[in-house]
Amino acid sequence: xxxxxxxxxILLGFLCFMAAVYADRASGGWSDYLPALLALLLSQWPAMLxxxxxxxxxxxxxxxxxxxxxxxCLPLTLALFISVEPFGLKEDMYVTVTVFSVCLQLFLFAIxxxxxxxxxxxxxxxxSFEKGALAALALLSVTFATMAVSSMGNxxxxxxxxxxxxxxxxxxxxxxxxxxxxxxxLQFMFMYGCGYFIFWLNSRxxxxxxxxxxxxxxxxxAGLATVAVFYPVIGQLLAWLPLNHLLGGIFPAxxxxxxxxxxxxxxxxxxxxxxxxxQWYAQNNRIMLLxxxxxxxxxxxxxxxxxxxxxxxxxxxxxxxxxxKSDQTPDVILQLSDLMRYVIYKGQETTVPLREDVxxxxxxxxxxxxxxxxxxxxxxxxQINREDxxxxxxxxxxxxxxxxxxxxxxxEGDAFLRIQLEADEKGLSFICENPVAETNPLxxxxxxxxxxxxxxxxxxxxxxxxxxxxxxxHTFKAxxxxxxT
Numbered sequence: 001x002x003x004x005x006x007x008x009x010i011l012l013g014f015l016c017f018m019a020a021v022y023a024d025r026a027s028g029g030w031s032d033y034l035p036a037l038l039a040l041l042l043s044q045w046p047a048m049l050x051x052x053x054x055x056x057x058x059x060x061x062x063x064x065x066x067x068x069x070x071x072x073c074l075p076l077t078l079a080l081f082i083s084v085e086p087f088g089l090k091e092d093m094y095v096t097v098t099v100f101s102v103c104l105q106l107f108l109f110a111i112x113x114x115x116x117x118x119x120x121x122x123x124x125x126x127x128s129f130e131k132g133a134l135a136a137l138a139l140l141s142v143t144f145a146t147m148a149v150s151s152m153g154n155x156x157x158x159x160x161x162x163x164x165x166x167x168x169x170x171x172x173x174x175x176x177x178x179x180x181x182x183x184x185x186l187q188f189m190f191m192y193g194c195g196y197f198i199f200w201l202n203s204r205x206x207x208x209x210x211x212x213x214x215x216x217x218x219x220x221x222a223g224l225a226t227v228a229v230f231y232p233v234i235g236q237l238l239a240w241l242p243l244n245h246l247l248g249g250i251f252p253a254x255x256x257x258x259x260x261x262x263x264x265x266x267x268x269x270x271x272x273x274x275x276x277x278x279q280w281y282a283q284n285n286r287i288m289l290l291x292x293x294x295x296x297x298x299x300x301x302x303x304x305x306x307x308x309x310x311x312x313x314x315x316x317x318x319x320x321x322x323x324x325k326s327d328q329t330p331d332v333i334l335q336l337s338d339l340m341r342y343v344i345y346k347g348q349e350t351t352v353p354l355r356e357d358v359x360x361x362x363x364x365x366x367x368x369x370x371x372x373x374x375x376x377x378x379x380x381x382x383q384i385n386r387e388d389x390x391x392x393x394x395x396x397x398x399x400x401x402x403x404x405x406x407x408x409x410x411x412e413g414d415a416f417l418r419i420q421l422e423a424d425e426k427g428l429s430f431i432c433e434n435p436v437a438e439t440n441p442l443x444x445x446x447x448x449x450x451x452x453x454x455x456x457x458x459x460x461x462x463x464x465x466x467x468x469x470x471x472x473x474h475t476f477k478a479x480x481x482x483x484x485t
Contacts, residue, residue: 006210006222007108008051013225014100015040018093020232024256033232033256035087043081043094046073047101070102111217133199137192145185148246149173152180162248187243194234198267201226203275206268227264235260293455332370335363343394351390354423358382361396365417368404376408377416385424391482392460396421396430398453399478403434407476411435427464428482436476450478 019040023033041048050069057065081094150168151157157166174181206226211219235255238244244251252259318336321329342360346352362380369376400419408415418433450469457465461482468479 005052006214006218007054007104008048009229010218010221010225011044011047011051011101011104012041013222013228014104015044015097016225016232017228018097020228020256020261022089022093023232024254024258028254028256030236036089036093039081039087039089040093040097042086043077044074044097044101046070046077047105050105066105070105074098074101108218111215133196137196138189141185141188141192144188145181146170146174148184149177149181152177161246163246165247184243187241190241191238191243194238195267197234198230198264199271199275201230202268202271207272207275207279223265223268227261227268231261231264232256234264290459293459328370332367335367339363339367347393349393352393353387354384354389354391354428355387357391357393357396358384358421360394361400364397364400368408372408372415374412375414377414378419379417380419381421383422389423389425389428391428392456395453395456395480398450399430399432399480402450402478403432403476407434407436426483426485428480428484430480432478433475436471436474 016037019033019037022036023029026032046069050065054062054065078094078098081089082091085091144165146169147165147167148163150170150173151163151166152173154166154168157164157168202223206219206223210222214222232255235251235257238251239253239255241251315336318329318332321332339360342356346356346360365378365380369378400417403417408417415435416433418431420429420431422429450467454467457467461484464483466479466481468477468481470477
């Protein structure tokens with residue numbers, strides 16, 4: 001959501017900046033800023049609406065919506081606001097923001113086209129730096145609060161109601177004026193908390209999401225928009241602090257002063273290399289850990305993908321069929337060959353068509369039925385709404401392999417296997433049910449195994465999968481849900 005609405009936020013930031021410029025030129029109060037911002041927002045409603053909904057438009061809807069919004073609605077709205085001039089804003093203000101809106105859209109379109117030509121994008125990873133930063137700010141606040149209370153009443157630092165922070169540390173004054181010390185401490189923590197809020201915005205949103213997904217140019221625009229949106233509010237809050245008056249007005253009473261914007265921007269610029277350095281370090285550590293885990297999982301998968309028990313038993317059955325000169329022999333050989341080919345070649349690919357994986361599953365079940373001594377009641381329901389769906393290979397067969405080895409083969413008499421598969425453009429649902437045997441399917445060591453399956457899913461579909469297993473009425477039920485939207 002944040003990444004998709006970045007363009008809207010950039011436009012909002014520019015409108016906030018223009019409203020702040022107008023308020024600074026006028027009386028310098030919120031009574032000028034808020035009406036001006038409202039007027040500018042209303043004048044740019046076509047651009048704001050288009051940016052908000054353009055990600056939901058189809059390619060056929062995009063160009064007509066752009067033409068209607070920027071070539072019809074925006075000029076008509078501009079003409080109306082120029083003729084009426086609501087809230088006292090002049091013509092040049094409306095023309096300026098309208099020209100910026102059109103140029104921004106053209107520029108974003110050019111950036112999107114250019115990025116679409118790039119096959120490799122730089123990726124930036126975020127790291128949490130909250131604990132260290134908060135501890136340092138808390139220590140700094142305690143130090144300055146102690147210095148402030150220790151300097152109170154000293155003519156060298158406390159004159160005419162203005163306090164200078166002297167390099168003084170008096171624990172006696174801290175205890176005797178504990179209420180004042182606590183109030184000053186909380187205000188210092190609030191001041192540095194505002195600075196930390198800027199750092200947090202830069203680290204968690206601007207760098208980790210905007211810079212990562214949209215590139216440096218959009219990051220710079222979003223950073224300027226962040227400054228424009230927040231600096232009047234933060235400047236006003238800091239100006240209201242009693243500590244600000246005690247220290248001689250270090251923050252201007254007019255929150256729209258450009259000094260506040262420059263300070264906000266300086267914090268973003270200074271924190272950027274620190275954030276990037278920390279995230280680079282975290283990225284390297286994470287890559288090393290993932291490579292180690294990925295290597296181990298891949299080794300386990302390669303060792304256990306081809307089930308020797310299954311293939312050797314199938315070959316024995318083939319031998320028996322050949323001795324009896326059964327008509328099934330050629331078909332079984334062909335099915336076994338297809339299975340081995342799929343495992344060896346398709347199993348190494350990143351994704352395969354879902355239909356191919358389902359066909360592999362069906363061939364696997366048919367060969368297992370030949371091996372079984374008892375009768376199998378099979379129910380396999382499929383509903384695949386699209387033919388272009390893909391999936392990581394050899395995921396679904398894990399559940400069926402466990403069903404045969406730990407359930408169907410272990411029970412006496414007739415057995416059953418119920419499989420339900422549903423897949424569309426949003427995701428996949430796979431449910432496998434089999435009779436419960438004495439051996440717990442979760443404890444099986446042969447085959448890929450559910451444990452290795454969970455590892456593969458964590459690497460292939462992080463945060464977009466769910467595996468549910470359990471017993472219910474003498475039936476073991478395994479469910480897999482994938483979300484690939």
